[in-house]
Amino acid sequence: MSKSVSESVKNPYIPNLAEIIKIKSETPDTSTFRIKISNGSEFKFQPGQFIELTVFGYGEAPISISGGTTSKDSFEITVRKMGEVTSALFRLQEGKKVGIRGPFGHGWPLDVMKRKNVLLIGGGIGLAPLRPLIQEILRNRKDFERVILMYGARTPKDILFKDEFPLWSKKMEVYRTVDKGEPGWDETVGVVTVLFDEFEVYPEETIAVQCGPPIMMYFVTKKLKELGFPDENxxxxxxxxxxxxxxxxxxxxxGGIYVCKDGPVFSYSTIKGLLERAI
Ligand SMILES: Cc1cc2nc3c(=O)[nH]c(=O)nc-3n(C[C@H](O)[C@H](O)[C@H](O)COP(=O)(O)OP(=O)(O)OC[C@H]3O[C@@H](n4cnc5c(N)ncnc54)[C@H](O)[C@@H]3O)c2cc1C
Ligand code: FES
Incomplete structure (x- = not known):
């Protein structure tokens, strides 16, 4: 007997059941959750893609995948407590169920970055979608030339993935800044763009990728253009x-593009003129 439509076509709005298997606090308002799909199926994603996370009884939120490229059935998300859905997520403990749709969208252009210098620029929670890219680059370090990470956070306490920086600093150049310093902080104080004064870049041979608050990306892009980066880099x-x-x-x-499907990662040459509207 042939299957009915409801049996043979999965409704794309119905999430897959998943379990929170580990929670790690990153900062006072941000934690990393390791999530495992409950039916044991494989979860494949590209660094830079996102999922729709359901907290049952509260709703859905789009969240970037922040790690786990080597694990077949689990992955990580790093979430800042903002409103209804994310606050409800923070009330869940390890072992609790959530729903997952995705992964969705286009990720970072790994193929374009190979054999080039890579400049990674993150602001605040914007380091989360860059982390799987960093993990992938470090796993295949010889495929990339010079790799530089610029990261800005509000205060030293707001820096994400603090335990991972010592390893990252061994394998790539790392520059960090905070908006507001505190005793013991001996790195830069100021907005992310001040870090451009700390090293030289070669725009024609460098691919710059960035994620952060829209206002940061606006000023970082302006600076990259002043430095001579071609739009397509x-x-x-x-x-x-x-x-x-x-x-x-x-x-x-x-402006006619869908951030979910056409992005969330875009070449500046594609969204030039739209970046201001995204702020
Ligand atoms: C592609 C994508 C990837 C994302 N990745 C992450 C991530 O890795 N980690 C993370 O913590 N958050 C991420 N976000 C943001 C996250 O989706 C929102 O913070 C979340 O939806 C808030 O839901 P809420 O119900 O908790 O808060 P709400 O009650 O819906 O909102 C709380 C506040 O946040 C604002 N807000 C909500 N969503 C957005 C948004 N998309 N853009 C700007 N302001 C918003 C609201 O206007 C309100 O002021 C991502 C968003 C997108 C579109
Ligand atoms: S979220 Fe529905 S089209 Fe992008």
Whole structure:
């Protein structure tokens, strides 16, 4: 007997059941959650992609995948407590169930970065979608030339993935800054763009990828252009309020592009003129 439509076509809005298997506090308002799909199926993603996370009884939120490229059935997300859904997530403990749709969107252009210098620029929680890219680059370090990470946070306490910086610093150049210093902080104080004064870049041979607050990406892009970066060597990951996550509802549209489906990672040459509207 042939299957009915409801049996043979999975409704893309129905999330897969998943379990929170580990929670690690990163900062006072941000934690990393390791998530495992409950039916044991494989979870494959590209660094830079995102999922729609359901906290049952509260709703869904788009969240970037922040790590786990070597694990077949689990991955990590790093979430800042903001409103209804994310606060409800923070009330869950290890062993509790959540729902997952995705992964969605286009990730970072790894193929374009190979055999080039890579400049990674993160602001605040924007380091989360860059982390799987960093993990991938470090696993295949010889495929990339010079790798530089610039990271800015509000205060030293707001720095994400603190335990990972010592290893990252051994394998790539790392420059960090905070908006507001405190006793014991001996690195830079100031907005992310001040870090450009600390090293020299070669724009034609460097791919710059960035994720952070829209205002940061606006000023970083302006600075990259002043330094002589061609548009096609600049990539940004955009954020937008979302619903479906897969190009159906139109909620995330800016100037005819859908951030969920066409992005969230875009070449600046594609969204030039739209970046201001994303701020
Ligand atoms: C592609 C993508 C990837 C993301 N990745 C992460 C991530 O890795 N970690 C993380 O913590 N957050 C991430 N976010 C943001 C996250 O989706 C929102 O913080 C979350 O939806 C807030 O839901 P809430 O119900 O807790 O808060 P709400 O009650 O919906 O909102 C709380 C506050 O946050 C603002 N807000 C909510 N969503 C957005 C948004 N998309 N852009 C700007 N402001 C918003 C609201 O206007 C309100 O002021 C991502 C968003 C997108 C679109
Ligand atoms: S969120 Fe529905 S089209 Fe992008």
């Amino acid at each position: 600049i990539y940004v990951s955009l954020e937008r309020r979302m619903e479906c996550g897969m190009g159906i509802c139109g909620r995330c549209s800016i």
